[in-house]
Amino acid sequence: MTFEQVLTAARNNKDYRALIESIPYAQLIGLQPVDQSQRTDGFSAPRFYLPKNPNNIGNPILPAIHGGVIGGFMEMSASLHLLMTMDSLAMPKIIDFSLDYLRAGRHQDTYAECQVWRQGNRVANVAITAWQNDIDQPIATARAHFLLV
Amino acid sequence: MSNMQEKHIANTEKAARFLSVLPHCKLLGMTIEFVDDQILVMRLPYSPIIVGNPLTGTVHGGSLTTLMDTACGTGVFTFLPGHELCPTLDLRVDYMKAATPGLDLFAVAKVTRISSSVVFTRCDVIQGKTYAEAVANAESEGSTGDLVATCAAAFMRIGQAMGTAKSGDTK
Numbered sequence: 630m631t632f633e634q635v636l637t638a639a640r641n642n643k644d645y646r647a648l649i650e651s652i653p654y655a656q657l658i659g660l661q662p663v664d665q666s667q668r669t670d671g672f673s674a675p676r677f678y679l680p681k682n683p684n685n686i687g688n689p690i691l692p693a694i695h696g697g698v699i700g701g702f703m704e705m706s707a708s709l710h711l712l713m714t715m716d717s718l719a720m721p722k723i724i725d726f727s728l729d730y731l732r733a734g735r736h737q738d739t740y741a742e743c744q745v746w747r748q749g750n751r752v753a754n755v756a757i758t759a760w761q762n763d764i765d766q767p768i769a770t771a772r773a774h775f776l777l778v
Numbered sequence: 779m780s781n782m783q784e785k786h787i788a789n790t791e792k793a794a795r796f797l798s799v800l801p802h803c804k805l806l807g808m809t810i811e812f813v814d815d816q817i818l819v820m821r822l823p824y825s826p827i828i829v830g831n832p833l834t835g836t837v838h839g840g841s842l843t844t845l846m847d848t849a850c851g852t853g854v855f856t857f858l859p860g861h862e863l864c865p866t867l868d869l870r871v872d873y874m875k876a877a878t879p880g881l882d883l884f885a886v887a888k889v890t891r892i893s894s895s896v897v898f899t900r901c902d903v904i905q906g907k908t909y910a911e912a913v914a915n916a917e918s919e920g921s922t923g924d925l926v927a928t929c930a931a932a933f934m935r936i937g938q939a940m941g942t943a944k945s946g947d948t949k
Contacts, residue, residue, distance in 0.1 A: 632832055632833050651832050652829075652830060652831075652832060652838075653826055653827050653828065653829040653830075653832065653838075654827075654828050654829060654830045654837070654838035654840055654841060656827075657805075657827050657828060658840070683801060684801060684802060684805050685801075685802050686800075686801040686802060687800050687801075687802050687803070687844075687848075688800075688863075689799055689800070689801060695800065695802040695803070695844060695847070695848075696844075696847045696851075696865075696866045696869070697802070697840065697841075697843045697844025697845070697846075697847040697848060698802055698840070698844060700840060700843035700844070700847065700869065701838060701839070701840015701841065701843055701844060702840065704838075704839050704840050704843065705830070705838065705840055708830075720830075720831045720833065722873075722876070723839045723873050724872075724873060725870070725871060725872045725873060726839060726843065726869075726870070726871045726873070727868070727869075727870045727871075728843070728868060728869045728870070728871075729867075729868045730865065730866050730867060730868060730869075733865065
């Protein structure tokens with residue numbers, strides 16, 4: 630199946646696992662979609678999950694997840710959020726990415742959720758929040774612009 | 779050998795030791811390419827495992843973020859005296875163009891200012907089969923190898939205490 634076919638099937642079935650499995654970098658870090666049917670918080674925005682993974686460690690002493698992996702997880706979450714909510718069949722192209730680290734990302738499960746503040750014809754502005762135990766204590770926040778093609 | 783050359787060799791060894799203990803960087807095959815007393819160059823070999831767009835084979839921005847964060851952070855560790863670990867405060871990346879599939883990526887990192895509590899850094903990512911080729915590509919406009927991304931990152935100084943210091947953790 631082509632990427633477009635995988636994406637179309639994912640949108641029709643509301644199951645994005647096969648789409649994410651087709652992206653090598655998402656596989657490398659272990660990104661997964663949160664099963665929306667298991668959500669109990671009443672919100673419906675797509676949520677992403679990065680299971681605890683020893684290969685993602687950047688500080689072996691704490692130990693903590695590599696800051697670049699946290700950034701990659703958040704950036705990938707933002708592109709997937711756009712793929713899930715837009716009509717286009719093309720992968721959004723990242724223009725810039727600004728990331729603030731708020732707390733050390735411990736060697737444990739991490740979550741991310743995105744908010745599209747503005748989606749124009751050509752550019753989308755997306756805010757991304759990442760957290761571990763408590764959504765109100767984020768480990769990082771980020772803002773990204775994507776070129777929509 | 780001059781004092782300067784000895785200093786560059788010591789810096790290269792310090793940077794390589796720092797990089798060698800980072801599991802995720804080992805996974806990506808990142809290596810120290812060049813260090814003097816001004817810049818640090820880190821290499822990220824092209825690999826199918828870091829592809830972000832399966833249609834084009836271009837690497838994902840996340841692997842570039844990892845490369846730039848590590849290059850700037852290793853630069854901070856290398857160019858500060860002693861063994862000071864500084865967590866990243868923030869990172870701003872501009873993606874100038876999609877990296878060409880098959881070419882290795884080189885982050886050229888520079889420490890621009892060391893204050894008592896913050897270290898400021900900048901980094902450019904260029905690409906080529908070798909570092910020399912990447913530099914040549916970056917200088918010849920319009921070729922396949924000009925600037926891929928730039929980054930500005932700030933790091934917090936938390937003192938010499940290694941290991942137990944927490945990176946902005948309030949818990």
